[in-house]
Amino acid sequence: MTKKEMVLRMAADNNGIILTKQLTEVGIYRSVLKDLEDEGKLTKVQHGVYVTKDGYADDFFLLQHRFPSGIYSHETALYLLGYSDRTPIRITMTFPQGTSSKRVKDEDIRPILISKNLDVGKTALYRNGNEIIVYEIERTLVDLIKPRYEADMEQLIPALKRYARNKNDINKLFEYAKLFGVEQKMHDYMGVLL
Missing domain, CATH: 1.10.10 (Arc Repressor Mutant, subunit A)
Incomplete structure (x- = not known):
């Protein structure tokens, strides 16, 4: 050959x-x-x-290749995981603290920089046969309700409802909520839905 x-x-x-x-x-x-x-x-x-x-x-695979330390997160993860029908206008990716955000922003990506727990909830997802890295739904929902992030409520509330209906791993959701300091806020949201 x-x-x-x-x-x-x-x-x-x-x-x-x-x-x-x-x-x-x-x-x-x-x-x-x-x-x-x-x-x-x-x-x-x-x-x-x-x-x-x-x-x-596809574009998600190409962006992942350009920014291999980035993980698709927030509303972008909702879309990729099938919890939102709305194609993201601007891609959101989470990066380790210290990543230069200028190059990322030049690609019109919204960077979220974090110093710890970057790998918590990280998983591989296959789109069109190509692997991309995204946060699982529990981590995504927790990230969306963090106080410093202004989530799109028109996407968050339906995603939480869908999550509750799908009988996902509620224990994992609350473990992540506790780890990231939003346990009470998650109880408030999910208490209404369960």
């Missing part, structure tokens, strides 16, 4: 997407990507990301 065939096979096994870092890991030079691009077998969609004619890399 030639290097080009290996790259195309790797892309086919990854929903038509190949990343330059994947090639580096297996010792294939990036020049192979350029050759395949010149032959019309791959298209560069952004730095380090190529797709085949049959491949598809």
